[in-house]
Amino acid sequence: MKKHITITGLAIIVSISIASAQSWKKLTKDVGSKVESVKGGTGLSEDEVGAGLKEALIQGVEKGVAQLSQADGYFKDPQIKIPMPDEAKKVETKLRKLGQGEKVDEAILSMNRAAEDAASEAKDLFVAAIKAMTITDAMNILKGNDDAATRYLRKSTNTELTEKFRPIIKTSLDKVGATKHWETVFSTYNKVPFVDKVNPDLEQYVTEKAITGLFIQVAKEELQIRKNPAARATDLLKKVFGN
Structure with a gap:
């Protein structure tokens, strides 16, 4: 028992x-x-994820900036083309009615040419921000929305970009003749009887619009890398985003 x-x-x-x-x-x-x-559900190490994201962002920035730096990079893209500022719409309308549309068109084209001329100067700022990215930043971006990386760049660089970009824009505006065309448009308008005088801050306006266009273009490149396997130019990008 x-x-x-x-x-x-x-x-x-x-x-x-x-x-x-x-x-x-x-x-x-x-x-x-x-x-x-x-770690992101990828089976990759955090270092690999971080390196892959930085590589992807640098690739996107370089490609985006190169696109915008070309002639018509801003002007022929309806999403980022710089129009006359809202407070100057009545100026544009009035001058076109008076047969001065060519002056307005020249001013609009020259603003976009200035943005294209200045765009390449943004690359170094973006790359510096990318290289300073932490592992935590990288993991949040990997698990974030399709524009998470672009949002990170905007948060990290927008203030410094605005400070450094404005004098560059001023130089570009003078270089391509935008300042002259702008002065012509508004001096012509302000001579019209019985109108309220208008003359928006050209440098500030073009700086803001140029930077907005930069982030829109970088977001396009980020989306391509996330969604389009053919846009992943290196083995590491394929490994990170393929998972």
């Missing part, structure tokens, strides 16, 4: 041990899955 109890007890102990081992195995597997989930 005692022997039977002993055998039965042993069987119970073995069963409990097996069950415990299986539970432990499941627990460690679940924890491992959660760790991978925290």
Whole structure:
């Protein structure tokens, strides 16, 4: 009888041990899955994810800036073309009615040419911000929305970009003749009898619009890398975004 109890007890102990081992195995597997989930669910190391994202962003910035720096990079893109400012719409309307549409067109074209001329200067600022990105930033971007990286760049660079971009824009405005065309438009308008005098801050306006266009273009490139396998130019990008 005692022997039977002993055998039965042993069987119970073995069963409990097996069950415990299986539970432990499941627990460690679940924890491992959660760790991978925290890392982005890719099975990649955090360093690989960080390097891949930085590579992707730098690629997107370089391509986006190159696109905008070309002639018509702003002017022929309806999404980012710089129009007359809202407070000057009545100026544009009035001058076109007076047969001065050519002057208005020249002013609009020259603003866009200034933005195109200045665009390349933004690349170094963007690249510096990307290189300063932390692992936490990288993981949040990987798990974020399709424009998470662009949002990070805007948050990280917008103030400095505005400060450094305005004098560049001023130089570009003078270089392409935009300042002259702007003065011609508004001096012509302000000579019209019985109109309220208008002359918006050209440098500030073009700076804001040029920077907005830069971020829109970078967002387009980010979306391409996330959604289009053909846009992933390196093995690391394929590995990170393929997962």
